[in-house]
Amino acid sequence: MSIIKLPENLVCLYRHWPLHVCLSENASPTPTPMSSLDNKMLGEISWFVKERISIWKKKTGGASPPFTEDPTLVTYKFCNIFREFDRQTIEFHTLLNPLRDNFPLWLLNMFYCRMVARPETIKYSGFLSFNEENNGSVYEKLMDSSRPRFGTPYVFPISVIQRGPTPTRELFIAFHLPAVMLQIAKEIISWRRSSVYEGVRRILPIFQYDLRFHWTEVLIDVAYQFPDLVNLFGRFPTGPGAVPTLSRIVPNQDPSFLVVDLSNQNINTGITYKGNYLKLSAENWEGIACEFRKYTNLKQGHGRRRLYKSEHSNAVNSTLF
Secondary structure (H helix, E strand, O other), X not given: OOOEEOOHHHHHHOOOHHHOEEOOOOOOOOOOOOOOOOHHHHHHHHHHHHHHHHHHHHHHOOOOOOOOOOHHHHHEOOEOOOHHHOHHHHHHHHHOHHHOOOHHHHHHHHHHHHHHOOHHHHHHHOOOOOOHHHHHHHHXXXXXXXXXXXXXXXXXXXXXXXXXXXXXHHHHHHHHHHHHHHHHHHHHHOOOOEEHHHHHXXXXXXHOOOOHHHHHHHHHHHHHHOOOOEEOOOOOOOOOOOHHHHHHHXXXXXXXXXXXXXXXXXXXXXXXXXXXXXXXXXXXXXXXXXHHHHHHHHHOOOOXXXXXXXXXXXXXXXXXX
């Protein structure tokens, strides 16, 4: 597998890379022994990981399509192995870079970004703050913004908020988020490399609404910029899309712990940071399990068929390629 250095723009954008490397690029990690491990299944997933990373390397290196000979991978859309490489994630972290020295304000606006899931809307409406007058202006601009004002990657379950005092997405964003985020930021600042699993459990009672999927996504973002607070190699929430794959790798094991064990396996990503290659975290493994399930379903002729398009024709869906 060819080796590539992590691009400099990604090195500078995120601050967690030193904690996501293992050994030198010429060495191999020693995998953690796992009982009941299906090595054949793990081998298939390892191939999938390497092929997806190879596609990313070719695409970012300026090669012309097709980027793979696999008929399923060349036809349909799949998420990156590393979420940090997604175009929308890059755009949001770039947009919020000036706020990194003010953690509560950064956290408020990162949750706002992930709820809206459309950078154009954020740029038009402006940042939230802890000033009610400013947030009233953001609300007015949200209502005035062109449709679609919300993206599709992280669909907001409107039913969760409809019986509360801010029963629309726009009201919830502009007025509920600022009202609770200072307290949540204070809670997160008290952590010392908490797992995402434990972090979500602590936050939801303060947040008052069961938006655990969104908080999982935002705590991943926190780990990218504030790795002393959140640990992506700790216990990680596993969604229904990941569980079928994980249960095939090791049956009858809690998937939120299994992804931690998998992060200690010998999977060479072929991407290096300062001479050390990037490891797959528990967060990465949860995403890989989801995408591998999608891949196997599509190979068998069923599942959601989202056709791959070139970067220029697929600019709207900015998290996938």
